Amino acid sequence: IRQTIGVEDDAFNTFFSETGAGKHVPRAVFVDLEPTVVDEVRTGTYRQLFHPEQLISGKEDAANNYARGHYTVGKEIIDLTLDRIRKLADQCTGLQGFLIFHSFGGGTGAGFGSLLLERLSVDYGKKSKLEFTVYPSPQVSTAIVEPYNSILATHSMIDHSDCAFMVDNEALYDLCRRALDIERPTYTNLNRLIGQVVSSLTASLRFDGALNVDFTEFQTNLVPYARIHFPICSYAPVISAEKAYHEQLSVAEITNSLFEPANMMVKCDPRHGKYMACTLLYRGDVVPKDVSAAVATIKTKRTIQFVDWCPTGFKMGINYQPPTVVPGGDLAKVQRAVCMLANTTAI
Numbered sequence: 523i524r525q526t527i528g529v530e531d532d533a534f535n536t537f538f539s540e541t542g543a544g545k546h547v548p549r550a551v552f553v554d555l556e557p558t559v560v561d562e563v564r565t566g567t568y569r570q571l572f573h574p575e576q577l578i579s580g581k582e583d584a585a586n587n588y589a590r591g592h593y594t595v596g597k598e599i600i601d602l603t604l605d606r607i608r609k610l611a612d613q614c615t616g617l618q619g620f621l622i623f624h625s626f627g628g629g630t631g632a633g634f635g636s637l638l639l640e641r642l643s644v645d646y647g648k649k650s651k652l653e654f655t656v657y658p659s660p661q662v663s664t665a666i667v668e669p670y671n672s673i674l675a676t677h678s679m680i681d682h683s684d685c686a687f688m689v690d691n692e693a694l695y696d697l698c699r700r701a702l703d704i705e706r707p708t709y710t711n712l713n714r715l716i717g718q719v720v721s722s723l724t725a726s727l728r729f730d731g732a733l734n735v736d737f738t739e740f741q742t743n744l745v746p747y748a749r750i751h752f753p754i755c756s757y758a759p760v761i762s763a764e765k766a767y768h769e770q771l772s773v774a775e776i777t778n779s780l781f782e783p784a785n786m787m788v789k790c791d792p793r794h795g796k797y798m799a800c801t802l803l804y805r806g807d808v809v810p811k812d813v814s815a816a817v818a819t820i821k822t823k824r825t826i827q828f829v830d831w832c833p834t835g836f837k838m839g840i841n842y843q844p845p846t847v848v849p850g851g852d853l854a855k856v857q858r859a860v861c862m863l864a865n866t867t868a869i
Contacts (some may be wrong), residue, residue: 533728539613541748549610551576553603553638555595555630556583575612584629586665588674591633593782600634604641604703611646618737619650619684621724627658627668632675639682640649650737654720659692659789675785684741687723688788688869689716700784701760702852714851719755719787721845722803722861729843743837743867744799753799753865754792756785766854773808773858777816780862781826788869795868796829806844806858813838829867 531643538546548571554560560579563572580599584591599696611617625631642651654674658668665671695713698707727737745751758776769775780802783791804813817836820826828834843853845859 528754536727538725540685546729547571547573547683548576549614551578551603551606551610553578553599553634554583555591555599557581558626567650568839576606578606583631586627586667586671587629588633591629591631591635592637592674593633594738596630596634596637600637600641603638604645606618607642608645616647619652620646621720622651622653622683624653625656625658626675627656627663627665629671632657634673636675636678643682651682652737652739652740653679653680653683653686654716655686655688656716657688657690659690662690662692662695662856672824680749683751684747685753687719688752688754688790689719690788693787693789695761696783697787698852700780702762703764704852711852713789714848714853715757717758717848718859719757719861722757722805722859723863725803725805725841726839729841739837740801740863743801744863746798746832746865750798750865751860751867753863754790754869755787755812756780756782756862756864757787758783758785758860759854761854761856762852763854766856771856771858773804773860774816774819776858776860777802777813777820780860781820781823790866790868791809792864792866792868793825795866796827797831797834797864798832799835799837799865801839801863802857803839803841803861803863805841805860806840807857808840808858808860809837810840813840 534546538548540546548573552560552563557579560577563569564577578599580595582595584595590596622635622639639651658672691712694712695707697715698704698711704711744753758779759766759771761771779785781792783793786792802813802817803835817838821834843856847853847855
């Protein structure tokens with residue numbers, strides 16, 4: 523997904539380009555080595571939205587094999603993909619960087635994903651690359667070779683990515699079951715949760731607010747050393763419409779729930795490590811005074827410890843645009859929400 527940040531241009535132009543006919547086309551490319559998933563986009567509800575050239579699919583998948591995704595099958599499609607990305611990048615007035623979404627368990631996500639990152643480093647040296655990576659998890663596994671794929675992908679990512687936000691399916695399944703009372707969560711439920719986090723993260727690029735956070739600021743604030751760039755995320759309130767009706771969900775309350783291990787988007791208990799950096803992104807009806815009070819309370823807790831070589835600073839961002847929800851989705855429409863990105867040694 524491409525960024526253009528221009529003074530004169532409206533914020534939505536960050537993620538969409540406007541055609542002469544007044545149609546808005548997302549600055550996004552979808553790639554898969556086999557056609558079924560991308561075909562669903564081609565025939566789905568939003569098929570009118572995307573430029574057909576931005577939906578790229580091959581003929582055979584990587585069969586959960588990193589080497590096939592990175593070397594054999596991936597090699598045939600990488601140049602086409604980079605060509606499409608180049609076209610999108612050329613339309614930007616000020617390219618800031620890339621957001622890359624991929625999984626680490628499969629051959630395509632891991633193998634082709636890391637190949638793409640390596641090539642982007644060559645072509646767009648200094649542009650930032652932020653990733654959302656879906657890691658395999660112990661309980662929820664689709665392939666026996668997931669650990670191999672993720673180790674190989676992580677190896678290339680340490681050098682070629684600037685910041686990788688961790689998500690794993692098991693944590694999301696548990697969140698859906700526990701917080702949203704969905705007995706058998708589907709990938710749609712999981713994706714919507716990830717969508718909320720991505721939305722909070724990019725809100726600062728799309729709307730204005732009191733404390734704005736920029737693309738490069740994420741790296742400055744979350745990454746103490748270049749190789750340690752794997753923050754974990756949590757989001758609050760994850761709550762169903764029935765429950766939201768009975769709760770007030772104040773700033774202090776949602777801020778506290780961010781630090782609960784059960785609310786993390788990845789199965790990782792931050793109490794087993796120390797924090798190196800922490801960013802809180804609020805959106806909706808939030809005033810800086812409440813945020814400062816909530817953070818002051820958190821700092822007094824012994825459970826949240828920072829490493830001694832890093833200042834115990836919380837970076838805050840506030841956007842006045844309230845969180846939106848998918849119509850007919852699982853999450854309740856709330857007045858305020860918050861997303862935490864934390865770099866912790868527990869990961």
